[in-house]
Amino acid sequence: MLTLFHAPQSRSSRLVTLIDEMGLQDRVKIQTVTIPRVDGTGQPDAANPHPERKVPALLHDGTLVTETAAVILYLTGLFPETGLAPQPGDPRxxxxxxxxxxxxxxxxxxxxxxxxxxxxxxxxxxxxxxxxxxxxxxxxxxxxxxxxxxxxxxxxxxxxxxxxxxxxxxxxxxxxxxxxxxxxxxxxxxxxxxxxxxxxxxxxx
CATH class of the missing domain: 1.20.1050.10 (Glutathione S-transferase Yfyf (Class Pi); Chain A, domain 2)
Incomplete structure (x- = not known):
């Protein structure tokens, strides 16, 4: 099972868009969490598995992936057929x-x-x-x-x-x-x- 921990209007919004672009809405659960914001609002969420309670965090059958580029690389490698990234062997x-x-x-x-x-x-x-x-x-x-x-x-x-x-x-x-x-x-x-x-x-x- 794949779960993306997401805070609205944050860096994890990019991953929500990626999941949509890849057509994975039925394969990746989006779980909303709270995060501390620059303006002082928000708070860490105990449900968020990220070590610093930031987003994004992707949990896949017990494997945790954090940091935006790592999550992008993980998802585009896991689902190469979606065409959102050139795969190894592609000159690009x-x-x-x-x-x-x-x-x-x-x-x-x-x-x-x-x-x-x-x-x-x-x-x-x-x-x-x-x-x-x-x-x-x-x-x-x-x-x-x-x-x-x-x-x-x-x-x-x-x-x-x-x-x-x-x-x-x-x-x-x-x-x-x-x-x-x-x-x-x-x-x-x-x-x-x-x-x-x-x-x-x-x-x-």
Missing amino acids: HGAYLTWLFWYGNVVEPVLLLEAAGISHPYVHATLRGHPEIDARLRAALDRGPWLLGDSFTAADLLCHSPYAWWTGVTPDDPAIRDWVARCEARPAAARTREADEAAWLGQPA
Whole structure:
């Protein structure tokens, strides 16, 4: 049995969208939990198996997987037939892995540090900065409408996500803005937003 522990309007929303994109709604149970929020609201949920009571957390027959890229990799590997990720042997597989781990290792730290007003030579030497992120995205999108070319994959779902949350940090670049808009216009993304909003307001999703 597969269970995704999800807090509405959080990083785990991306995994709800992924499950929808993969057509796994009848195979993955979505269990809503509470989490502490930046604004001081919310609280840890004892039902959440994540060691820090964060989301996402995926439980599969006793095996716990946490961290967004790891959950994405786990699900797209478990259900390769859904077509959301190139598999080993596909020439695009290496690029797919690179996008997933680049996001977690570079993009989120850079954007969070910038939002917090933190700047240091060590940070830039290790992670670079927003201009380098923009350049890397633009170089990929110059070759096709999606990061891996002609097909939408879980890499697009993950890498566009901060710009969907923090529209103010979206680069003033038509190619990147159009890509974000294409990702957000997908029916699965719209359904997640609607379900999250309903859950946030305490209404049935």
